[in-house]
Amino acid sequence: MSRENQFDLVIIGTGAGGGTLAYHLAPSGKRILILERGGYVPREKDNWNPKAVNVDAKYNTKELWRDVDGKELHPHTNYYVGGNTKFYGAALFRLRQKDFGEIRHHGGISPAWPISYDELEPYYTQAENLYQVHGNRGEDPTEPPAGKAYPWQAVSHEARIQHLADDFRAAGLNPFHTPLGVMLDEKNPRLSPCIRCNTCDGFPCLVHAKSDAQVLCVDPALQYPNVTLLTNALVKRLETDRSGHQVREVIVERNGVLETYSGSIVVVSCGAINSAALLLRSANDRHPNGLANSSDVVGRHYMGHTNSVLMAISKCPNPTIFQKTLSVNDFYFGSKDFEYPMGHISFVGKLDAITLRAGAPAIAPGFTLELMAKHSLDFWLTSEDLPDPNNRVTINRDGEIVLTYTPNNLKAHDQLKAHLQSVMKQNTCSIHGHECHKGLFARSLYVGQRIPLAGVAHQNGTIRFGLDSKTSALDVNCKAHDLDNLYVVDGSFFPSSAAVNPALTIVANALRVGDHLLRRLRVPIVEYAANGSKSTVATGSWIREDAESSPISHAEATGDQILASC
Ligand SMILES: Cc1cc2nc3c(=O)[nH]c(=O)nc-3n(C[C@H](O)[C@H](O)[C@H](O)COP(=O)(O)OP(=O)(O)OC[C@H]3O[C@@H](n4cnc5c(N)ncnc54)[C@H](O)[C@@H]3O)c2cc1C
Numbered sequence: 001m002s003r004e005n006q007f008d009l010v011i012i013g014t015g016a017g018g019g020t021l022a023y024h025l026a027p028s029g030k031r032i033l034i035l036e037r038g039g040y041v042p043r044e045k046d047n048w049n050p051k052a053v054n055v056d057a058k059y060n061t062k063e064l065w066r067d068v069d070g071k072e073l074h075p076h077t078n079y080y081v082g083g084n085t086k087f088y089g090a091a092l093f094r095l096r097q098k099d100f101g102e103i104r105h106h107g108g109i110s111p112a113w114p115i116s117y118d119e120l121e122p123y124y125t126q127a128e129n130l131y132q133v134h135g136n137r138g139e140d141p142t143e144p145p146a147g148k149a150y151p152w153q154a155v156s157h158e159a160r161i162q163h164l165a166d167d168f169r170a171a172g173l174n175p176f177h178t179p180l181g182v183m184l185d186e187k188n189p190r191l192s193p194c195i196r197c198n199t200c201d202g203f204p205c206l207v208h209a210k211s212d213a214q215v216l217c218v219d220p221a222l223q224y225p226n227v228t229l230l231t232n233a234l235v236k237r238l239e240t241d242r243s244g245h246q247v248r249e250v251i252v253e254r255n256g257v258l259e260t261y262s263g264s265i266v267v268v269s270c271g272a273i274n275s276a277a278l279l280l281r282s283a284n285d286r287h288p289n290g291l292a293n294s295s296d297v298v299g300r301h302y303m304g305h306t307n308s309v310l311m312a313i314s315k316c317p318n319p320t321i322f323q324k325t326l327s328v329n330d331f332y333f334g335s336k337d338f339e340y341p342m343g344h345i346s347f348v349g350k351l352d353a354i355t356l357r358a359g360a361p362a363i364a365p366g367f368t369l370e371l372m373a374k375h376s377l378d379f380w381l382t383s384e385d386l387p388d389p390n391n392r393v394t395i396n397r398d399g400e401i402v403l404t405y406t407p408n409n410l411k412a413h414d415q416l417k418a419h420l421q422s423v424m425k426q427n428t429c430s431i432h433g434h435e436c437h438k439g440l441f442a443r444s445l446y447v448g449q450r451i452p453l454a455g456v457a458h459q460n461g462t463i464r465f466g467l468d469s470k471t472s473a474l475d476v477n478c479k480a481h482d483l484d485n486l487y488v489v490d491g492s493f494f495p496s497s498a499a500v501n502p503a504l505t506i507v508a509n510a511l512r513v514g515d516h517l518l519r520r521l522r523v524p525i526v527e528y529a530a531n532g533s534k535s536t537v538a539t540g541s542w543i544r545e546d547a548e549s550s551p552i553s554h555a556e557a558t559g560d561q562i563l564a565s566c
């Protein structure tokens with residue numbers, strides 16, 4: 001292999017995990033190769049076109065997966081620089097403190113994590129700074145302790161959502177502002193990168209004002225001369241040396257040609273399903289069940305949350321443009337009439353008639369789809385699904401991904417819906433009284449695709465980390481137990497899925513693993529800080545190298561610094 005194909009670090013995948021890690025390691029001076037199977041999302045008007053995005057699924061992968069019966073699955077996932085953060089709703093939550101311990105659910109046990117919340121807390125703070133999270137501390141009754149305030153004030157509610165927040169509060173709940181990664185400056189609208197539009201959740205941001213891994217991490221990392229990105233570079237296999245302890249070669253298909261690269265350290269971050277698939281496809285004599293899989297857990301314990309969209313159709317219209325500002329966690333750990341955890345209530349982006357038509361929902365009596373869209377409050381409900389070894393990713397004889405999944409802990413989700421419905425009924429509209437909310441209508445979430453299994457947005461858990469190499473594939477630093485130089489930093493490491501959106505935890509963990517790698521690579525901290533401060537986006541404002549858990553940050557980003565770079 002030519003010297004130019006040899007790197008200190010190879011990072012595979014540019015989403016929340018890989019993109020963030022690349023950003024964090026860029027000032028190290030180490031030669032870093034980033035491999036991404038997709039290209040950049042083209043900037044075009046279709047970015048904000050509901051038909052192109054939700055009906056034609058223009059930006060979804062066209063790759064076919066299979067379910068356990070061999071039926072085709074059209075996965076709702078995206079292969080681009082920035083990964084799924086290009087399309088996410090940017091609701092950026094910390095897991096709850098108790099989520100790191102063992103929790104009894106109605107459907108079984110949610111296992112403990114091998115690290116505590118306190119170990120991840122400083123990295124959550126860094127992650128919130130890097131991804132410019134707008135939120136208000138102290139409103140969410142389940143909020144874990146945090147070292148610092150959110151870097152930006154919460155995104156305000158529009159009138160209809162504020163009205164609902166007031167109704168919820170009157171009903172005894174504690175509604176709060178959803179922490180959001182959008183670069184909205186409400187005090188200075190003329191210069192705000194974000195224009196507060198109605199095409200955010202599920203859409204790429206045409207004006208690059210969403211806090212995604214491409215805009216905030218990959219592009220800034222590429223300002224460093226030691227960082228190289230290859231797009232349209234699909235990693236097919238990882239080859240080990242004869243001992244089986246080291247990944248020696250990364251086999252890549254680019255422009256129809258196979259190429260080989262190597263890294264002293266190889267980090268897989270392809271998303272929980274594709275990372276498991278890559279390790280399984282890389283089986284060899286030393287690793288007959290797949291790479292890093294002596295425990296037989298790789299691909300198992302697939303989780304993706306139990307999610308529903310519930311539309312509350314009111315007689316009052318809902319002219320809200322940006323709807324994702326409100327959340328409710330009062331039922332997260334249970335209620336007086338259901339003692340088990342139920343989950344999290346928030347919103348999807350405002351649904352429109354075009355998107356609704358593709359989902360063919362039941363039509364409320366007396367309503368057309370247009371009227372429904374004008375009058376609906378569109379809730380997003382998330383409950384924890386539990387890690388079941390039989391819910392898994394496998395590869396069939398044709399090399400295709402097979403996803404086997406039996407939903408579990410469903411009673412919790414039903415109860416969450418019932419609790420929301422009950423609170424909605426208590427709302428008294430000053431114009432229409434109790435009759436204002438005609439009821440909640442479940443609608444198929446996966447617009448244009450009727451297969452719920454295809455909704456893999458919150459995929460996690462397939463390469464779990466843990467203390468015991470018999471029951472986990474990764475150690476606490478997310479290094480494979482079985483190999484010396486292989487790491488995984490996407491959502492696969494989760495031992496349990498909790499019930500809030502996963503991306504901030506993936507980002508925080510990538511920063512944590514990044515610090516471990518800086519230490520392992522013996523990067524001189526002074527040089528790292530100096531390199532960080534030379535970059536136009538990195539500020540090198542605080543550096544610590546003492547304890548293992550002390551975060552090393554080359555960018556405690558301030559609003560001005562990052563906003564100026566957008
Ligand atoms: C519509 C939508 C809305 C969402 N909303 C939210 C939200 O509001 N809040 C939240 O927290 N989360 C949300 N999520 C989930 C969030 O986007 C993911 O949790 C997060 O992006 C996962 O990060 P990751 O690094 O694990 O994987 P990804 O972000 O998926 O990145 C994986 C990357 O690896 C690349 N790749 C895959 N295989 C290969 C290969 N073999 N070779 C090379 N490259 C490869 C992919 O192209 C991709 O770029 C949403 C997701 C979607 C789809």
Ligand code: SF4
Nearest residue numbers: 194195197200205209
């Ligand atoms: S402008 Fe703001 S609201 Fe619209 S897509 Fe971009 S980040 Fe989201």
